Amino acid sequence: MTFYAAGAALGLMLGVIATPFAAQGEDMGKPIVLAHAIANSYGSDWKCRQGFRRDQEACLEIRIPDHADLSGSDFGSGWECRYGYAAKGGNCIVVTVPAHAFLDPFGDSWKCERGYIETDGQCRSIALPKNAYLADFPYGKGWECERGFEAKNNECVALALPAHSFLTTKGNDWACDRGFHKQGKTCVDAKVPANAYFAETTSGPAWKCDRSFYSNDKKCIPVTLPDNAHLDYSGNDWDCNRRYRKQGDGCVVQ
Known part of the structure; x- marks a missing residue:
C-alpha cells in the first residue's frame, strides 16, 4: 500500500473521509488525484463514493431519473425505480394496473387476480366449463378438468375407462391393471408364459424372462x-x- 493510500485508509478508520483520493502513479512517484474516490478498507485499491460509479480510472456521477433511488450496487445502472414504477429507456415509468389486477411483490409489473387471465394487457374473466376448476397458475386456459375428465374443445369430457384399467394419479388419463397392457383403447391380458414375469413396457411383450431363460416365440427357453x-x-x-x-x-x- 502506498503512503497516500495508507493515509486514506487510516482516515476511514478514524471516521474521516479524505477528498479527493490520491493513488501512487508511475510518473516519478507523483500521486494521481481521483475525484470522488475513497480507499478500500482492505488492499491498495479504491472505490467511488456513493452516487458515483467506476469507469476505468475515473468516478462518474450516476444520473438518477425521477422516481428512482441509488441501488447501492456496483453493477447495472446504479439506480432502481421505486415501487410502482418500471425502468424503460433510462426512465422510471409508472406501472398502470388494469382492473382485477395487482402489483407484484417487486412493484415493477402486475398480475391478474385469481379467476382472471391476462389477455392483451387486460385481465379477462376465466370462463369455467362444467366439471372444471381454476388452475393454480393462470397460464394457458386458466383451468383444469376434475379427476375422471379430460379437456376437449374447451370442455371437460368424462374419460371412458376400459375393463381392467384405472385412473392415473393426475386423474385425466388411465392405465392398465397389473398383468394387462395397453392396446389402443383397451387393456389386454399380457399372457405371461412360464418362467417369466410381468414387466411394464411401452413396446413389445409386457413380460420378461426369468434369469437363465431367453425369449423365443412367446416362450422362455433355458x-x-x-x-x-x-x-x-x-x-x-x-x-x-x-x-x-x-x-x-x-x-x-x-
Whole structure:
C-alpha cells in the first residue's frame, strides 16, 4: 500500500473521509488525484463514493431519473425505480394496473387476480366449463378438468375407462391393471408364459424372462451354457470367461 493510500485508509478508520483520493502513479512517484474516490478498507485499491460509479480510472456521477433511488450496487445502472414504477429507456415509468389486477411483490409489473387471465394487457374473466376448476397458475386456459375428465374443445369430457384399467394419479388419463397392457383403447391380458414375469413396457411383450431363460416365440427357453462360459449382465444370454472368446455356440482359447 502506498503512503497516500495508507493515509486514506487510516482516515476511514478514524471516521474521516479524505477528498479527493490520491493513488501512487508511475510518473516519478507523483500521486494521481481521483475525484470522488475513497480507499478500500482492505488492499491498495479504491472505490467511488456513493452516487458515483467506476469507469476505468475515473468516478462518474450516476444520473438518477425521477422516481428512482441509488441501488447501492456496483453493477447495472446504479439506480432502481421505486415501487410502482418500471425502468424503460433510462426512465422510471409508472406501472398502470388494469382492473382485477395487482402489483407484484417487486412493484415493477402486475398480475391478474385469481379467476382472471391476462389477455392483451387486460385481465379477462376465466370462463369455467362444467366439471372444471381454476388452475393454480393462470397460464394457458386458466383451468383444469376434475379427476375422471379430460379437456376437449374447451370442455371437460368424462374419460371412458376400459375393463381392467384405472385412473392415473393426475386423474385425466388411465392405465392398465397389473398383468394387462395397453392396446389402443383397451387393456389386454399380457399372457405371461412360464418362467417369466410381468414387466411394464411401452413396446413389445409386457413380460420378461426369468434369469437363465431367453425369449423365443412367446416362450422362455433355458439358456444353455457351454464350457468356460457364464450368464451375461442381462441374465438372458451368456459370455465367455476370461481367456476365451465366442466361436459359434462355444468358447475357445484366445
